[in-house]
Amino acid sequence: MLVEMIDICKVYPPNVVALKHVDFSLERGEIHALVGENGAGKSTLMKILSGVVKPSFGEIRVNGQRVQINSPVVAARLGIGMVHQELALVGSLRAYENVVLGSEPSRFGLFQPQKSSQMVKELADKFGLKIDVNAITQELSIAGRQKIEILKQLYRNVDILILDEPTAALTPQESEELFDEMFKLRDRGKTIVFVSHKLDEVLRVSDRITVLRRGEKIATVKNDGNIDAVRLAEMMVGKTIRTTSVKKRRPVGHPVLVVKDLTLISKTSGKKLLDGVNLTVHAGEVVGIAGVEGNGQKELIEVLIGLRKPTSGRIEISGEDVTSFGPRQRRPLMAYVPQDRKNVGLALKATIMENLIMTHHMNPPLKKKWLLDRNVAKSFATQLIRDFEIVCRGPFERVQNLSGGNQQKVVVAREVSLNRRLIVLDQPTRGLDVASTQYLRDQMIALRDSDKAVLLVSADLDELMDLSDRIYVMRSGHIVAELDPQVVDKTVVGYHMLGVSA
Template identity: 45%
Template sequence: MPPFVEMRDIVKIYPNGVVANRGVHFSVEKGEIHALVGENGAGKTTLMKILYGMEHPTAGQIFLEGRPVRIQNPHQAIDLGIGMVHQNFMLIPSFTIAQNIVLGQEPRRGRFIDFEAAARLTTELSQTYGLQVDPQARVEATPVGMRQRVEILKTLYRGANLLILDEPTAVLTPQETADLFRAVRRLVAEGKTVIFITHKLVEVKQIADRVTVMRHGEVTGEALRTADVSEADIAQLMVGRKVLFRIEKPPQQRGPAVAQVRDLSYISETGRPLLREVSFNVYAGEILGIAGVEGNGQTELAEVLSGLKPPTTGQALVNGRPVLGKGPRQVRQAGVAHIPEDRLTNGVALDASIADNLVVDRYFRPPFTRRGVMYPRLIRRHARDLMHRFDIRAASEESPVKSLSGGNMQKVIVAREFSSEPALLIAAQPTRGIDIGAAEFVRQQLVQKRNEGKAVLLISADLAEVMSLADRIAVMFKGRIVGIFQNGPDITEEELGLYMLGLKQQSPDEIETLQ
């Protein structure tokens, strides 16, 4: 019997010359859970977008149950029973869940949308597959886990037999991930086939029957049975060399408190309290990790502390100097550095050169500017120096930052922020979307800063990262710190997950003692 889906010799070259797929062969059997793994930029999302008709292959063929098919657009993919759940959800925030599920194929009564039927169909589907949603709730008011279920239901409503899930666990807590896995198993039990894109290797072993590994646009491990391979094997196929999973971290030498944050609250323009009376210290020589499901105030915490947003109330001292409500430049002068979460918007100026990006926080000071005159030669030399120290790979220091890969772009930011000799370093999602090699480098740099006696505030949605780097871990839920822990072998993902979901909470006294 031919495979359910077979993609043969797929080549994809983008108009800008980037080769995303180089003769990829990929096949999936009916009724299996097939993991597709690879680093960012390995070409796995491109391959799946080709299958879903969002990209067109430069060469190659696709077969469904042995029949050759041409998939020109998502519409045709949907007609063929292929559904995709994207990493960034494809939902309309102001619409209800039921409206989102039927969007594009609304049940009608005459010329009008039959809203009752939409709600009924949503409930039916939700019960059949055990995916709990509230049909009448507006998407903008629902948590991430439910949005994901909406996305899955959307594909099922459209009659999908093959579901492509693009990094579905990236935004979930451990508990939500467990729920998702249960739902995925149920889908398979109901006769569906699932392709599961991920780069978390633990999950591959947990959920998938077989795994295909990609690196640099090629398949390096084809349809391996997950029972037959170890995580280390898969990692080696992904990266092309052995990977260190543990970061070497010498015992902590904790110094005095560098940053003291007290009762910090922030209310958004729309009146939603996003930070509620957050208090903590960051000590010299420690990494304080902030864990939490995204959207629970972590972004705002970093933005308020770094001067990008004015706080509503509260105070924060860095080395005894108040920093809240000051502009970013004053905050930086007080000794704060910030690796922002949104690299492309707040981290770099895309069209500017690497050299310019490396001096944006210091160009106005000597030696770069003396008596109002800038010295470009020094700026370029400074850039070459940092590029060498931080291993930034680019044609020259004059190349625009937008020509760099995500990993190298992040290294530009890291080089600038680390070389400003900060007392407090705020790192928000510092390894998101960059390849394993660059991520390893960034993590090592963070640990090194800590070893040098600096204070590091690490905000990350990657729980494993927080647990492997932080000396203490604070968990945020709905804008509050709901728990704070000394990191150690007795701290488990499951335990932290309960706090991340708001199911457990320390008493204010407990929190205060560990502040």
């Protein structure tokens, strides 16, 4: 056994139990998938192995020797390296410079760029990673930058490579390439931990699979064809789940959101962030926006809510030209579920009630001339907590005490109850467990069925394919395609996202 983690427990102060008596082991030359819902403890377990977090209890053995992994430096010395979900690279440096950064080859104290570049290139060739080592890092795609991180670990001679949700921001095609590279690494004797919750990918690449649920290890199984996605999902969630939403096509109504020739040019870089975007969302339909992250979706949302003014173009909501409006003036016309609920969607230190009455507070019955009616606010909040099944101790509890799923329910409850004709949802299910995700998907379908216009931005292609009536694909600030998910399949959407013809 290369690595053994025995009886690991972790309690984050004050009382968050992240891991309960977890055993985990790695064999040389295997791809070991670690699956579980968000909050199951995958990241914590791997952070312990890579020295970022200290375990509260339990022991770790590497090659049979009991070890204390107190820091990532110690982990690296033991041959363990982790590629985190958020890549930490210097954008202005060249790829090879990022790889060697921290332990550069030098002569008489001088950095040797040629030699470094050569060494990194040889390393990449050896492990079959296709990358231009002289490229400027920030000009590379996310997949490219991920390769730099992997090379960085290989350069430091790690034997065990932990990849934390590496495919989260990749297109299907890029994921395939990554899997090929993982196989090549394995064939050259490296051990890979593949942290993911995409079960089809897990089944495709891994030799063994360990399932965590709520901090406990459910099982470690061999991926020998006797296990399938449904069984894995049941182990993850602990009950049988419905995976697809029931979808009925309905005739659409009149246009609610009309965007014409929307262009946004960055004032600092002069780059076109949005370039002549045209789109329409009708009443009674869900319109999806697909695209690799960083292709203008964020900017489109910011312009739609009124946080940024477009350089040119026009936005109409329910027939009203709102192009020059700020968020305050747009709110009577639209509901909005932001991607970043902790920093945009909620005030974590405020109470549930205070979070629920936001935006509602601009109108009666909550607003009474100068005052905010506390009694109305309380009954309103209590009602929403009941209707949306928010698990909490009451309207005066602080939102930060709630679980991620319940926090998102607070946001959704507030926005849905605004009862606007247009609702914009930006990655509403990101980071949520299966049950909460299902709940949110049902909510979106219910909104569509009550004749609302729903605009959904998501990085999860399956979700978009399941829910949308139409999909716009964004690339480099353009809408490059308008597709019907009933007609095309996922790979076609992926091709458009990448800009290669099918």
